[in-house]
Amino acid sequence: MNDAAASLVHVLRRLLARRGATLGLAFLALIALTAACAGLLPLDPLSQSVADSLKPPSPENWFGTDELGRDIFARVIYGARTSLVAAVGAVVIAALVGVPIGLAAGFYGDWRDSLLMRCIDVLLALPNILFAMALIAVLGRSQGAALIAVGIAGIPGFARIARAQVMALRQLDFVMAVRGFGGSPAYIMFKTILPNALSPLVVQAIVLASIAILLEAALAFLGVGVPPPTPSWGEMLRTGKSYLYEAPTYAVLPGIVLTMTILSLDTIGRALTAILDRDETDASGEIVGGRR
Numbered sequence: 618m619n620d621a622a623a624s625l626v627h628v629l630r631r632l633l634a635r636r637g638a639t640l641g642l643a644f645l646a647l648i649a650l651t652a653a654c655a656g657l658l659p660l661d662p663l664s665q666s667v668a669d670s671l672k673p674p675s676p677e678n679w680f681g682t683d684e685l686g687r688d689i690f691a692r693v694i695y696g697a698r699t700s701l702v703a704a705v706g707a708v709v710i711a712a713l714v715g716v717p718i719g720l721a722a723g724f725y726g727d728w729r730d731s732l733l734m735r736c737i738d739v740l741l742a743l744p745n746i747l748f749a750m751a752l753i754a755v756l757g758r759s760q761g762a763a764l765i766a767v768g769i770a771g772i773p774g775f776a777r778i779a780r781a782q783v784m785a786l787r788q789l790d791f792v793m794a795v796r797g798f799g800g801s802p803a804y805i806m807f808k809t810i811l812p813n814a815l816s817p818l819v820v821q822a823i824v825l826a827s828i829a830i831l832l833e834a835a836l837a838f839l840g841v842g843v844p845p846p847t848p849s850w851g852e853m854l855r856t857g858k859s860y861l862y863e864a865p866t867y868a869v870l871p872g873i874v875l876t877m878t879i880l881s882l883d884t885i886g887r888a889l890t891a892i893l894d895r896d897e898t899d900a901s902g903e904i905v906g907g908r909r
Contacts, residue, residue, distance in 0.1 A: 631892045638888035641881035648878060652697035660691035662848045671864040680870045684860060689853070693871050696848040700830045700878065703764055707829035708822045710768025711775050716818065718772070719779025720806040724787060734780070741773040745828075746835055753841050760843045767832050771825040778821050782814035816893045820886055827882035834875055850875045 632638045651658075666686035674681045680689035715737075722733040740748075749766035756762035786792055787810065795809045836842030837851025845852060850871050857868025 628889070628892060632885070632888055635888045637884045641884040641888075644877055644881045645885075648697050648874075649701060651694050652701055655694045655698065658694070660688060660694060662687060662691040662695040663846055664688070671860060671867070673864065674866055681864055681866045683853070683856065683864075683867055689867060689870065692848040692853060693850070693874055696850045696853065696871065697874075697878075699760065699843055699847060699849045700833060700875075702760070703767055703833040704826040704829045706764040707767040707771050708825050710765065711771030711825055712818070712822065714769075715772040715775025716779045716811070719776040719781075720783055720811065722776070723780035723783025724802060724806050724810070730780075733776075737773045737776045740769070741777075745770040745832060746839075749832060749836055750839070750841055753836070758841060758844050760847065763833055763836055763842050766836075767829045770832065771829065774821050774825060775818065778817050779811075779814065782817060783810055786810050786813055820890050820893065823882055823886040823889065827879045827886070830875070830882070831879055 632642070664687060666682075669678075669682050669686040670684050672678060672682040672686075678688050678690065680693060683689055683692070718733050718737065722730040748770060749763070752766040752769065753762045756765065783806070792805060792809055795805055800809065833842060834849070834851030834854065837849040838855045840855065842851055843849045853871040854868050854875075857864075857871065860867050
């Protein structure tokens with residue numbers, strides 16, 4: 618087992634030792650598994666029956682039915698696909714763009730750092746929801762447009778963290794040694810510095826995943842997200858609020874699933890931050906003790 622795998626196993630064991638993080642991981646695993654296997658389940662999120670509209674929860678319809686007679690439980694399961702795709706897609710887009718920008722800004726410094734970070738500051742100054750709505754207005758309402766909008770909104774976080782890590786590591790001995798042996802800037806940034814800066818970036822990915830799910834739901838709630846009839850938790854909240862008295866479970870149950878998903882990601886992110894911070898503190902203490 619190499620060092621990276623051993624470190625991953627160590628962090629995972631520490632994470633599972635925390636009850637809140639374990640529950641969060643279990644819930645997310647359940648959501649991801651049901652979303653991935655939704656096609657194998659006897660559920661149809663699009664089947665309509667006006668005669669069965671707004672029925673309460675029952676053995677046939679666990680979460681009841683909506684105003685068109687569609688099974689809310691089936692739509693929640695398929696809506697998890699929409700949210701998870703938004704989360705994963707946003708993290709991939711933000712990391713692929715933000716991390717190289719942050720690495721280049723921190724490594725080169727000078728005018729390139731100023732130029733790149735001013736561009737990041739412009740993105741950071743724009744409210745995420747308004748920027749996403751403006752981008753969707755240009756690209757058109759679709760799942761792809763919502764995913765791109767959420768991903769672009771997450772670029773500043775990755776860029777700033779990557780830049781901070783490069784600035785903290787670029788003058789250390791192992792980086793200077795690679796530079797002395799003639800390592801190219803790209804090799805130093807992506808092969809030497811980046812592997813040693815992954816911990817805060819992983820935490821940022823988890824944080825952005827929760828933000829992406831919430832932002833996707835907010836866009837759908839405002840009527841500019843994933844177009845119907847594609848199931849979306851935010852869309853169910855938007856339509857369900859009109860039937861709170863006739864069918865309170867219509868909006869409440871999808872809202873609970875959405876809240877628990879975001880809470881699980883937040884709990885895992887906080888636990889991971891605490892574990893990594895403690896490991897860094899212990900490592901710093903060992904180094905200082907060795908020098909003494």
